[in-house]
Amino acid sequence: MVPEGSATGPSSTVLDGWFFALSAVVGLWFSYVLLRDGLHPGWPTLLLVVFWIFFSYLVLPRLHRILTAIYLPDYFIGRTRTSDGLLGDPVNLGLLGREGQVHTALSTAGWTLADPVDLRSSVKIVLSVLRGRSYAAAPVSPLHLFDRQQDFAYEQEVRGSPSKRHHVRFWRCPDGWLLPGGFRSDWMAAATFDSRVGLSLFTLQVTHHIDENTDVERDFVVDSVRSALPGASVSMIKNFSSGYHHVNGGGDRIRTDGDLPILDVRVAPTGPDPVKGQQPAPRWPSSVLIGAGVALARGTGYVIAVLGLALDSDASQRALAAFLVIAAAVDAVLAVGILAGRNWARLLLMTFCSVTALAAMADWVTGDGRPDEFHGLLTVGGSVLVILALSAPAAREYAEDVRAEASTAASAS
Incomplete structure (x- = not known):
């Protein structure tokens, strides 16, 4: 049984693909x-900072994807x-052992478990770099293997500097998975030096x-563990792969x-798994919060505009005020629906924002208009931001997870 109000199936998948591609086009144009x-x-030069943030952190990643x-x-x-x-760091180390044994081996060798990437740790590492202060458990950026990001990472800071560190990411191998050539490994790892x-x-x-030279860091990890854990062996x-020169995603x-x-x-003895590796995921993905937040902000802007028009006795202005109220x-209903995981709300808001962005883009192409005033840039930019956020895989997966949970609960009852 599919919960009422869900939008699923092939048509939803096609729409998501269309919005994903459209977001790259309108994002590139708005950049x-x-x-x-x-x-x-004058003051418009401040837009260069907005351009760098928008293009580097939203548009280019979408194009690369x-x-x-x-x-x-x-x-x-x-x-x-x-x-x-993009292709990231090379996978240059395998491990045999249970998760608790891997944690014990690394911590015994003087490695520190990295904090998960969240708002708190991200702000903390930025401040640490700017101030030159130590942050021994600084988060490492996510890299993906087996179609998922690392399970955990360890690091060793160099001379108290957050800019320089040894670090190694770990991924648990899928059950029954063998390396090319039939070799077995419980964990794969990527060790590099920042x-x-x-x-x-x-x-x-x-x-x-x-x-x-990533081989130096690979050997450093192996030597540090074997020195701290004499019984550990290495084969x-x-x-395994051709020796090569290449570049990573950075x-x-x-x-x-x-x-x-x-x-x-x-x-190594098997100890309890560290708490850091078991923190629950946030309730809402950042892409969902951005999409709903922009909708609420836009709705608030409409309400403020209505208050300004309320004193005007002109009939056309009163009609505009009524339209803005609606x-x-x-926007408020769609924002609440998106936070609640309603796929129809996500798709509908992206549709409205696509119309706004495409209309502005058409005006620019035909020469009839250009969003060069501040309120025009804000309106169009908000629409493009919503499309980029809500077409992200995390936003779609959130809606699918909510639907699946509701379906399971309905079946159980």
Whole structure:
């Protein structure tokens, strides 16, 4: 039984794909508008900062997601992938052992479990870098393997600097999964050394840059564990991959000899899993909060405009005020529906915002108008932001999860 008000099935999937592609097109166009207007003298130059944030953190990642889905294979090739779909750091280490044994081995060797990436830890690492203060458990950016991000990561800060650190990410291997050649491993890991903070070559985002010789970091992890845990053994799969030079998702050069060590830590005692690795996911994905938040903000703006028109006796102004009241009510209903996981609300709000964005884009193409005034930029930018946020996989998966939970509860009753 499908809960009332859900929008599922092939038609919803097609719409999501269309919105995902449309968001890249209108996002690229609006980025150009911001850049164009930001080059004007005076206060509009502040738009250059907005352009960098919008283009680097929203539009370029969306373009990369679309393109890499076309040309990159979706199976194990010994490389991780970034959240944008780009090839990330090389997978250069395997481990045998239970999760508790891996945690024991790393902590015994002096490694610190990294904090999960959330608002608190993100702000803390930015402040640590700016102030040059230590943050031994600083979060590491998510990389994906087996179609999911790392289960946990460990790190060692260098001389109390958050800009330089040894770090290694871990992924649990799927049940029954074997490495190419039939080799077994319980965990795969990617070990690299962060050498400095800078801008990514491919996304222009602020990121850590890694040292080119990833084999040195791979061997450092193995040696540190074996020194702290004498019973740990290591076997080497020679020429597991061809030795190569390449770049990762941040544009950093990487070099490896292609060997893959398998570190056996099954001699380590199994302790309790750290609490950090078991924190519950937030109730709402950030993309859902952004989409609903923009809708509520727009509705609030309509209400403020209505208050300004309330004193006007002109009939056309009163009609406009009535329209804005209805628009504010619709935005409020859609925002609540999106937070509640209603797929129809998500699709309907993206439809309304698509009409607004495409109309503004058509005016710009035909030369009849351009969103160069502040309120025009704000209106169109909000619409583009909603499409980018609510067409993200996390927003769609949230609606699907809510629908599945409701369906399970209905079946049980």
